[in-house]
Amino acid sequence: MRAGAETREARAFRERIPEMKRVFRTCGLVGAVLLSLCLAMPGQDVRPTREGQPPNVGQAAEPYAVFDTRPVILHGPYLVAPTETSVTISWETDTPCHSKVLYGVDRPNSEAISARDGLLNVGTHHTVHIRGLKPGQTYQFQAVSTRVVKMKGYWPDKGLTVMSPAAKFRTFDSARPSTTFYAVTDTHEDTARIAALMKLADWTNADFLLHLGDAFNTVENEDQVFARWLDPLARGIGPSTPLVYARGNHETRGPFAREFHRYVPIEEDRFYYTRDHGPVHFVVVDTGEDKPDNTNVYAGLNAFAPYREEELAWLETHSRESKRMADAPFRILAMHQPFWGYVNGENDRWTDWANRSGIDLALAGHMHRFSFIEAGRRGNRFPILVIGQDQLAKVEATASQIKVSVLAKDGSLVHSFVVERRAAGSRQ
Numbered sequence: 165m166r167a168g169a170e171t172r173e174a175r176a177f178r179e180r181i182p183e184m185k186r187v188f189r190t191c192g193l194v195g196a197v198l199l200s201l202c203l204a205m206p207g208q209d210v211r212p213t214r215e216g217q218p219p220n221v222g223q224a225a226e227p228y229a230v231f232d233t234r235p236v237i238l239h240g241p242y243l244v245a246p247t248e249t250s251v252t253i254s255w256e257t258d259t260p261c262h263s264k265v266l267y268g269v270d271r272p273n274s275e276a277i278s279a280r281d282g283l284l285n286v287g288t289h290h291t292v293h294i295r296g297l298k299p300g301q302t303y304q305f306q307a308v309s310t311r312v313v314k315m316k317g318y319w320p321d322k323g324l325t326v327m328s329p330a331a332k333f334r335t336f337d338s339a340r341p342s343t344t345f346y347a348v349t350d351t352h353e354d355t356a357r358i359a360a361l362m363k364l365a366d367w368t369n370a371d372f373l374l375h376l377g378d379a380f381n382t383v384e385n386e387d388q389v390f391a392r393w394l395d396p397l398a399r400g401i402g403p404s405t406p407l408v409y410a411r412g413n414h415e416t417r418g419p420f421a422r423e424f425h426r427y428v429p430i431e432e433d434r435f436y437y438t439r440d441h442g443p444v445h446f447v448v449v450d451t452g453e454d455k456p457d458n459t460n461v462y463a464g465l466n467a468f469a470p471y472r473e474e475e476l477a478w479l480e481t482h483s484r485e486s487k488r489m490a491d492a493p494f495r496i497l498a499m500h501q502p503f504w505g506y507v508n509g510e511n512d513r514w515t516d517w518a519n520r521s522g523i524d525l526a527l528a529g530h531m532h533r534f535s536f537i538e539a540g541r542r543g544n545r546f547p548i549l550v551i552g553q554d555q556l557a558k559v560e561a562t563a564s565q566i567k568v569s570v571l572a573k574d575g576s577l578v579h580s581f582v583v584e585r586r587a588a589g590s591r592q
C-alpha cells in the first residue's frame with residue numbers, strides 16, 4: 165500500500181462521522197462508542213443514514229444517494245437474432261446506467277439483467293440476453309435503465325429509472341408450419357433507401373428482417389451506427405420485429421469496426437451462427453473481407469485467413485452434428501459475398517461444404533445489382549440469389565417450397581422463383 169494512503173475501513177469510518185455525531189446527540193456517549201466500534205470492524209457493512217449524503221428525491225426509500233436525474237433512452241430497444249428459447253434486446257441511454265428487461269407472457273413479471281462476472285454492467289449501451297423461453301411464444305417486455313451518477317468503491321451515487329414503452333417479441337419456433345421474412349443488403353448508410361425499402365414490407369406478418377451486410381461505407385462511430393442504420397431500420401420494422409444480420413466486408417473497415425459487434429450483439433458472440441424458424445434452418449456466415457489479408461490497404465491489420473479456417477471448421481462440425489441441419493425441410497444460407505470472398509482458393513472449399521450440407525438456397529448481396537445464379541452454374545448445387553442495393557426480397561417458406569419475390573424500390577417485381585423441397589437422399 166502507498167505510504168499515507170487511507171485504508172478502506174478508515175475511509176468508511178471517516179465517512180460515518182456525521183452519523184456518529186447524530187447518534188451521540190440522541191443516544192449519548194455509550195451509543196456513539198458502540199456504533200464506532202461496529203464501524204471500525206473490517207468488512208463491516210453498516211448502512212448510513214442520509215446525513216452527509218446528497219438528498220434522495222423520488223426514491224426516498226433507498227439507503228444510498230439517489231439524485232433527481234432520469235436517463236433518456238436515445239435508441240431502441242431493438243431485437244437481435246432470437247433463437248427458439250432466447251432473445252437479445254439492446255438499447256442506448258444518454259448517460260451511464262445499469263439495466264434489465266422486464267418480460268412475461270401475460271405481464272412483465274420476470275426480469276433479466278445485464279451483468280458480467282458478478283457485476284451489473286454500467287454504461288450507455290445495454291444488451292440483455294433473455295434465456296429459458298418457450299419456442300414460438302409471444303412475450304411482453306420493457307427495457308429498464310437506472311442511472312449511475314458516479315461510481316465509487318462504496319456508496320456509488322445513483323439516479324432515477326427510465327422504462328421503454330411496452331412492446332412484444334416472439335421467439336423462433338421450428339414447429340411452425342411456415343415463415344415469412346424480408347431481406348435487404350448493401351444499404352450503405354443511405355437512410356432514404358432504407359426508408360423506401362422498409363415501406364415495401366408488411367411487417368405485421370413478417371417474422372424478421374435479414375440484413376445481408378454492408379450497412380456502412382466505413383464504420384466510424386456510435387452515432388453513425390444508429391443514425392445511418394439501426395434507427396432507420398427500427399423506424400421501418402418497429403420494436404417487435406427482430407434483426408438477423410450477416411456481416412459485410414465494409415463492416416470490417418474503419419475506426420469503429422472493432423466495436424461494431426456490440427451493436428449487433430448476437431448471442432453466440434460471433435458473426436456466424438444458425439437459427440431455426442418454421443421449416444427453415446438458417447446458416448448465417450461471415451464472408452469477411454474481399455481482399456487477401458496482405459493487401460496493402462489493410463496495413464497488416466487483418467487476419468481473415470485464420471478466421472475463415474475457424475469458421476469453415478465450425479461449419480463442418482455443425483453439418484456433421486446438427487440433427488436439424490439434416491432434418492429441416494430447408495437450409496438457407498445467409499451471407500454477404502455470394503462467393504464467400506474470392507481469396508486464396510477458399511471459394512471451392514466453402515461451396516463444397518454447402519453442397520455436401522444440402523444447402524437449398526443462398527441469399528447474398530455485395531454486388532449492388534440483382535443476379536440469380538441457378539444451381540449448377542458455378543459448382544453450386546443450390547440457387548444463389550444476389551439481392552440488389554435498392555431491392556427487397558420477400559421469402560415465404562412452407563414445408564414444401566420456398567417462394568422468393570424480389571421487389572424494386574418502387575414496388576415493381578424484379579424477379580420471383582420457387583425452390584421445391586428435395587428428398588433427403590437427393591440433396592448432395
Ligand SMILES: [Fe+2]
Nearest residue numbers: 378412413530
Ligand atoms: Fe460488400
